[in-house]
Amino acid sequence: MSPNSRLFNIYRYPLLLLLVPILLAILLPIQYQTGDSELFMQRIVKSVSRAFSSIRTTSTLAITPAVTRQFTTTTPAKMSSINANTVIDLIKNRRTYYPLSKDLTISPERIQEIVKEAVQHVPSSFNSQSNRVVVLFGAEHEKLWDLTAEVLKGMVPADNWEPTQQKINMFKAAAGTIMFFEDQTVVEGMQAKFALYADKFPIWAMQSDAMLQHTLWVALEAEGLGANLQHYNPIIDEKVQQQWKQIPATWKLNAQLVFGGKTGDAGEKAFKPIEEKMFVFGN
Numbered sequence: 001m002s003p004n005s006r007l008f009n010i011y012r013y014p015l016l017l018l019l020v021p022i023l024l025a026i027l028l029p030i031q032y033q034t035g036d037s038e039l040f041m042q043r044i045v046k047s048v049s050r051a052f053s054s055i056r057t058t059s060t061l062a063i064t065p066a067v068t069r070q071f072t073t074t075t076p077a078k079m080s081s082i083n084a085n086t087v088i089d090l091i092k093n094r095r096t097y098y099p100l101s102k103d104l105t106i107s108p109e110r111i112q113e114i115v116k117e118a119v120q121h122v123p124s125s126f127n128s129q130s131n132r133v134v135v136l137f138g139a140e141h142e143k144l145w146d147l148t149a150e151v152l153k154g155m156v157p158a159d160n161w162e163p164t165q166q167k168i169n170m171f172k173a174a175a176g177t178i179m180f181f182e183d184q185t186v187v188e189g190m191q192a193k194f195a196l197y198a199d200k201f202p203i204w205a206m207q208s209d210a211m212l213q214h215t216l217w218v219a220l221e222a223e224g225l226g227a228n229l230q231h232y233n234p235i236i237d238e239k240v241q242q243q244w245k246q247i248p249a250t251w252k253l254n255a256q257l258v259f260g261g262k263t264g265d266a267g268e269k270a271f272k273p274i275e276e277k278m279f280v281f282g283n
């Protein structure tokens with residue numbers, strides 16, 4: 001037996017004993033956070049692998065932006081019966097509907113809950129969370145379309161006003177509007193912090209907002225509502241700020257999602273051949 005293996009044999013048991021309190025120190029705090037045994041096991045595996053990967057990848061950690069570690073999140077619900085077909089079906093089912101009515105298939109509280117969840121969980125670059133929304137119901141929703149009409153009246157030639165007025169009345173007749181904004185304080189903060197990507201942050205903020213718009217459009221449709229997407233910004237920006245003074249001046253308006261009860265079917269939709277839109281390389 002070599003001197004090394006003799007040494008290992010002598011110290012084997014004290015070494016193993018030393019490992020026990022170390023393991024307990026890692027595992028016990030995790031157990032206090034959850035009573036769910038499956039979750040407990042998942043967290044053990046995660047925390048042990050995290051411990052090992054932090055030893056192995058100090059260089060990767062050094063380039064990970066600090067913001068990615070500044071938030072906490074809840075464990076997503078288990079969705080064993082859901083697969084990609086469910087998601088695709090929901091996406092296919094979303095359409096543009098006009099006109100809309102004031103009949104909501106769900107309560108305003110439920111709509112708020114959906115909006116909250118979407119705002120919290122839709123991704124953003126570096127987890128910067130630049131998306132902002134304002135949900136308008138009832139009379140507040142009508143105010144938005146009144147002020148839009150006011151602005152347009154000063155812009156549209158008098159002999160063309162009637163169709164414009166009718167269009168705005170159609171939006172006003174819906175149940176509510178979600179206004180989508182991006183917070184310029186966040187965008188500018190990210191530009192200052194990560195100068196290398198300064199020109200990208202406004203684009204990424206808009207992309208994240210588009211993801212939120214789509215998510216909410218799909219989600220409202222999934223609950224039986226109809227919606228259409230409008231873009232009366234920037235001509236209404238000033239009036240919106242004057243009307244709802246609580247909205248910070250740094251919030252830049254991007255879109256308005258009008259929602260309400262469906263009054264008919266969506267229009268026909270044509271599709272360009274998929275071959276024009278997609279390549280696949282490799283297998």
Ligand SMILES: Cc1cc2nc3c(=O)[nH]c(=O)nc-3n(C[C@H](O)[C@H](O)[C@H](O)COP(=O)(O)O)c2cc1C
Pocket residue numbers: 094095096097228229230231266267269
């Ligand atoms: C980025 C974007 C901007 C849009 N802007 C408007 C708009 O300003 N007004 C409008 O009535 N519809 C707008 N739409 C709706 C599109 O015209 C509509 O989604 C498209 O014709 C496909 O029809 P569908 O929504 O029924 O699938 C917009 C859609 C997207 C994705």
